[in-house]
Amino acid sequence: MKNIISDLWFEKRNIVSEGFDDSLRYISKLLPMSIIEIPTGTECWSWTVPPKWSLKEGWIRRGNKVYLDYADHPLHIMAYSEPVKKKVRKEELLSHIDTYSHRPSAIPFGYSYYEKKWGFCIQNNKLADFREDSYEICIDSKFSPGRLKIGELVLPGKLKDEIVLIAHLCHPCMANDNLSGVAVLIATFLELAKSDSHKYTYRLLLVPETIGSIAYLSRNEHLIKNMKYGIVIDCVGHNDILSLQHSKQADTELDYCASYVLKNEALMFREGAINKVCVSDEVVFNGPGVNIPTISLSRFKFWDEGAWPYPEYHSSDDTPDIIVQENLSKTKEVILKILEIMDSNFVPKRTFKGPLFLSKYGLWVDWRKNRKLNSALNDVMFSLEGNKSALEIAKELDISYTELYAWLNKLERLNLIKK
Numbered sequence: 001m002k003n004i005i006s007d008l009w010f011e012k013r014n015i016v017s018e019g020f021d022d023s024l025r026y027i028s029k030l031l032p033m034s035i036i037e038i039p040t041g042t043e044c045w046s047w048t049v050p051p052k053w054s055l056k057e058g059w060i061r062r063g064n065k066v067y068l069d070y071a072d073h074p075l076h077i078m079a080y081s082e083p084v085k086k087k088v089r090k091e092e093l094l095s096h097i098d099t100y101s102h103r104p105s106a107i108p109f110g111y112s113y114y115e116k117k118w119g120f121c122i123q124n125n126k127l128a129d130f131r132e133d134s135y136e137i138c139i140d141s142k143f144s145p146g147r148l149k150i151g152e153l154v155l156p157g158k159l160k161d162e163i164v165l166i167a168h169l170c171h172p173c174m175a176n177d178n179l180s181g182v183a184v185l186i187a188t189f190l191e192l193a194k195s196d197s198h199k200y201t202y203r204l205l206l207v208p209e210t211i212g213s214i215a216y217l218s219r220n221e222h223l224i225k226n227m228k229y230g231i232v233i234d235c236v237g238h239n240d241i242l243s244l245q246h247s248k249q250a251d252t253e254l255d256y257c258a259s260y261v262l263k264n265e266a267l268m269f270r271e272g273a274i275n276k277v278c279v280s281d282e283v284v285f286n287g288p289g290v291n292i293p294t295i296s297l298s299r300f301k302f303w304d305e306g307a308w309p310y311p312e313y314h315s316s317d318d319t320p321d322i323i324v325q326e327n328l329s330k331t332k333e334v335i336l337k338i339l340e341i342m343d344s345n346f347v348p349k350r351t352f353k354g355p356l357f358l359s360k361y362g363l364w365v366d367w368r369k370n371r372k373l374n375s376a377l378n379d380v381m382f383s384l385e386g387n388k389s390a391l392e393i394a395k396e397l398d399i400s401y402t403e404l405y406a407w408l409n410k411l412e413r414l415n416l417i418k419k
């Protein structure tokens with residue numbers, strides 16, 4: 001996973017751009033994806049796919065002195081900046097500069113996809129260099145017709161019902177945001193593709209953030225009815241604990257399952273309501289008229305509580321150096337575990353009366369081997385009325401789903417419960 005990140009991180013992945021297309025092409029060599037193309041200018045619900053953006057050069061100079069050069073770092077020019085070439089007064093220039101006072105040596109990631117603007121992004125500690133009254137500036141950018149691209153892979157399951165997994169692949173020259181999510185989902189799908197016995201159909205979507213999901217869903221409305229759940233993976237490689245953001249409904253099987261897995265894996269994690277942790281593609285999937293219960297997994301601190309998501313967020317410091325391989329692997333394990341439980345979970349309904357004669361059927365659990373399950377068995381037997389899933393029972397009684405599932409399977413083989 002780290003290789004994908006180091007190979008791709010410095011690509012200029014703006015939403016419709018050469019860099020985005022190159023990154024998708026690279027990934028399609030790892031995964032048998034289809035690439036969906038949607039022409040720029042296409043109306044998608046209330047949005048319009050923006051044009052392709054490219055940039056030849058960008059600088060701030062005065063005589064021979066160069067104050068800023070795009071060639072030094074692509075983040076120096078605001079993404080989707082309008083072209084401009086002129087002499088400006090210092091005052092005007094400063095009003096077009098984005099800078100981070102909280103991280104003075106980093107170049108901010110500035111963008112203006114839908115509002116026509118021009119702008120430069122500069123390290124805060126370089127602002128003091130601008131002592132003159134006027135400067136020559138140039139942003140040689142071009143807007144042209146093109147195609148927004150989306151990587152898609154479907155692994156059909158026994159049911160048409162789908163769980164959609166989404167990561168955004170845009171953001172120029174950054175590693176954690178969101179190549180970490182992309183790399184984790186590539187590894188997850190390589191793993192999922194090894195088995196064809198799963199219940200749900202899994203759909204992977206690698207999109208330019210927000211507009212990619214809107215473009216995809218608005219042009220494939222017929223697919224929405226089968227999309228039962230969504231999981232967005234966003235910024236999961238840096239050194240922090242996982243954050244689970246619940247779906248709009250908040251009480252779905254997927255919400256329940258994700259918080260169970262995180263608790264059960266004895267991981268430290270944060271948990272927050274929709275729109276409280278971060279805002280990414282889950283806003284589209286949970287959105288009005290779409291309504292696909294979609295959770296997100298990230299390692300963000302909560303934006304809603306005024307926190308900056310992580311120190312290097314949206315800056316030139318978001319490099320492969322901040323990626324922790326173990327955090328990528330752990331995220332993949334958590335996703336696989338969530339999918340495994342979603343796949344196997346069922347509602348057991350008893351066919352027996354009275355307490356079960358456990359030892360007669362070989363169902364007694366030796367308390368010396370598993371004291372927790374042993375003490376929970378009477379409560380389990382009281383919960384087999386066909387109104388609770390195995391996962392709900394495991395969560396309520398604070399026992400392992402895997403152990404309970406194995407025990408219930410024995411009951412099913414003995415015709416003591418029905419699924």
Ligand SMILES: [Zn+2]
Pocket residue numbers: 171177314
């Ligand atoms: Zn971002």
